[in-house]
Amino acid sequence: MTGMEKAFRWGLRILVWAILAFLVIPILIVIAESFNGVNYLAFPLKGVSLNAYRKFFSDSSWVDATLNSVRIAVVAALIATTIGTLAAWALARTKNRSKGIVYGILYSPVIMPLIVLAISYYAVFSRLQLIGEWVAVSVAYSVMGIPFVLVAVSSALQHFDPELENAARTLGAGPVRTLWKITLPRLTSAIGAGAVFAFVTAFDEAVIILFVAGSGSVTLPRKLWDSVRYDLDPTLAVAGTVLIVVSVGLFLLAELYSAVRDRRRTRALAAATELEGSDG
Amino acid sequence: MSLTLPAEQTTGGSPGLPPAVRRKRRTPSFTTIVLLVPLLYMTVVYVIPVGQTLLDSATEPVVGFGNFTAALTDPIVQRVLLITLRISVEVAVICLVLGLPVAYFMSRLPARRARLVALLVIIPFWTSVLVRSFAWIVLLGDDGVVAKLLSPFTGGTSGLLYSEPAVVISMVHVLLPFTILIIKSTLDQIDYSLMRAARTLGAGPVRAFVRVYLPLAVPAAVSGTMLVFIMGLGYYITPALVGGPRQTMIAMLIERKVNVTFDWPGAAALSTMLLVASVVLYFVIRKLTKVQGLVGVQ
Numbered sequence: 396m397t398g399m400e401k402a403f404r405w406g407l408r409i410l411v412w413a414i415l416a417f418l419v420i421p422i423l424i425v426i427a428e429s430f431n432g433v434n435y436l437a438f439p440l441k442g443v444s445l446n447a448y449r450k451f452f453s454d455s456s457w458v459d460a461t462l463n464s465v466r467i468a469v470v471a472a473l474i475a476t477t478i479g480t481l482a483a484w485a486l487a488r489t490k491n492r493s494k495g496i497v498y499g500i501l502y503s504p505v506i507m508p509l510i511v512l513a514i515s516y517y518a519v520f521s522r523l524q525l526i527g528e529w530v531a532v533s534v535a536y537s538v539m540g541i542p543f544v545l546v547a548v549s550s551a552l553q554h555f556d557p558e559l560e561n562a563a564r565t566l567g568a569g570p571v572r573t574l575w576k577i578t579l580p581r582l583t584s585a586i587g588a589g590a591v592f593a594f595v596t597a598f599d600e601a602v603i604i605l606f607v608a609g610s611g612s613v614t615l616p617r618k619l620w621d622s623v624r625y626d627l628d629p630t631l632a633v634a635g636t637v638l639i640v641v642s643v644g645l646f647l648l649a650e651l652y653s654a655v656r657d658r659r660r661t662r663a664l665a666a667a668t669e670l671e672g673s674d675g
Numbered sequence: 676m677s678l679t680l681p682a683e684q685t686t687g688g689s690p691g692l693p694p695a696v697r698r699k700r701r702t703p704s705f706t707t708i709v710l711l712v713p714l715l716y717m718t719v720v721y722v723i724p725v726g727q728t729l730l731d732s733a734t735e736p737v738v739g740f741g742n743f744t745a746a747l748t749d750p751i752v753q754r755v756l757l758i759t760l761r762i763s764v765e766v767a768v769i770c771l772v773l774g775l776p777v778a779y780f781m782s783r784l785p786a787r788r789a790r791l792v793a794l795l796v797i798i799p800f801w802t803s804v805l806v807r808s809f810a811w812i813v814l815l816g817d818d819g820v821v822a823k824l825l826s827p828f829t830g831g832t833s834g835l836l837y838s839e840p841a842v843v844i845s846m847v848h849v850l851l852p853f854t855i856l857i858i859k860s861t862l863d864q865i866d867y868s869l870m871r872a873a874r875t876l877g878a879g880p881v882r883a884f885v886r887v888y889l890p891l892a893v894p895a896a897v898s899g900t901m902l903v904f905i906m907g908l909g910y911y912i913t914p915a916l917v918g919g920p921r922q923t924m925i926a927m928l929i930e931r932k933v934n935v936t937f938d939w940p941g942a943a944a945l946s947t948m949l950l951v952a953s954v955v956l957y958f959v960i961r962k963l964t965k966v967q968g969l970v971g972v973q
Binding site: 399410411414417422424425436437438478482484486489500504506507508509510512515518534570571601602605606616620624627631638639642643646 | 939
């Protein structure tokens with residue numbers, strides 16, 4: 396290795412870690428601020444305390460907003476998971492020529508600017524007097540989650556052997572039973588990953604809710620948005636921390652789950668190979 | 676009722692069977708019925724609401740392109756469009772410059788360590804945009820960390836908040852993980868033995884990099900940058916929180932037209948323009964490169 400190459404490597408390494416620090420530090424600072432000892436946001440911290448947490452969890456408007464977010468996101472994720480999974484399966488099996496268009500429609504919310512979705516729902520919800528209805532918010536959010544479920548389940552289906560379905564059908568199972576007993580159990584990882592993504596998208600969403608929350612469905616991001624413009628204090632950092640912990644926590648859980656699963660599968664595969672070896 | 680057996684659909688390759696035989700069956704197959712559920716759902720809760728907005732832009736209050744000509748000749752809209760384009764370009768270029776080295780570095784690491792580094796990119800990726808913008812309010816505000824760090828040079832502790840640099844820094848922070856993940860997913864497919872072959876054949880390290888690696892990496896970089904540009908165009912939360920009145924972007928103008936000036940046709944026209952621009956650019960990217968899309972980047 397030449398000296399120049401070595402210098403290049405070290406330069407790259409320092410640059411990369413600096414950029415990674417730029418990405419991570421602001422998030423750590425939000426978490427740190429939530430433990431601030433004083434009643435305003437100051438960095439470095441002036442003492443450590445749980446005052447802001449006490450304030451957050453004893454203030455019913457923050458707690459209600461958090462529970463509202465959970466409720467809206469759970470329903471949105473359930474709808475997105477059901478619709479996205481059905482669509483992925485049907486698209487993988489159908490020969491229908493309009494397949495491309497259907498996929499395009501289901502995928503398109505990903506490139507849809509949020510503000511366009513937001514004012515569209517605002518117009519429709521106002522007309523139907525749905526502003527402030529939490530179920531309506533869930534339905535709007537389910538649209539944003541569907542592409543994630545669709546992509547995750549579609550890619551899992553590519554590794555799924557359709558002959559298994561054929562075998563079940565030949566043995567007399569109806570199409571619904573085959574889907575329920577044979578196909579879905581083998582897609583749980585992908586469906587789970589899609590569901591987590593759909594949940595987090597709904598839990599964090601902060602643009603559509605500015606238009607459709609009314610007074611009945613103020614979510615945690617909406618409450619945080621309203622408060623940021625009004626007064627900066629460590630309670631907001633607690634709200635931010637709750638949002639971070641829920642999203643990142645779910646992601647880490649999903650990762651952990653798939654890692655454990657992978658390991659178990661490798662072990663099973665190794666055992667199976669061994670058996671085969673002893674057979675032959 | 677005879678349902679199509681999946682056997683016939685999935686083995687599909689039956690080349691001997693003329694298509695006419697399959698088309699004879701008139702009852703919709705189980706898959707078609709299953710496909711109709713998502714299609715109907717999306718039509719009712721998504722296609723119709725968004726379609727109505729697009730339709731309104733050309734029919735309210737009268738049919739025609741009046742709303743578009745009105746928007747494009749409005750000096751405020753012109754200025755906002757210019758600001759939106761400028762900020763989106765700045766953000767996309769900076770994301771490319773910062774994202775490329777990280778993606779390159781990650782794609783060269785052994786799998787296990789690459790996973791750990793990827794966590795540092797994915798955690799911000801999964802953190803709400805609102806929370807990250809809030810973080811920059813704290814960091815860039817008067818007496819904030821950045822102001823204090825810079826005070827020896829600037830002589831004061833007034834922050835950067837409500838300025839264009841604040842908007843650009845925060846938006847780069849929000850969109851950079853995206854750029855990195857997209858570029859990395861393509862770089863992972865590059866075959867490094869090509870570089871080694873070039874070196875064996877006498878090329879220096881720089882030349883091997885420029886002549887072999889770059890031509891393979893450029894499509895990834897271009898598509899990643901353009902995707903970030905498209906996403907930047909429609910941003911609302913970040914510029915609204917850390918920018919001032921001079922950083923009004925198109926999404927903020929749409930919001931104001933809906934909530935403050937009650938100019939629904941104007942808002943619909945701007946939304947249509949934003950949506951058309953995003954979709955056109957998206958298809959340009961799809962044509963230019965093989966990047967599959969915005970999701971599934973992990």
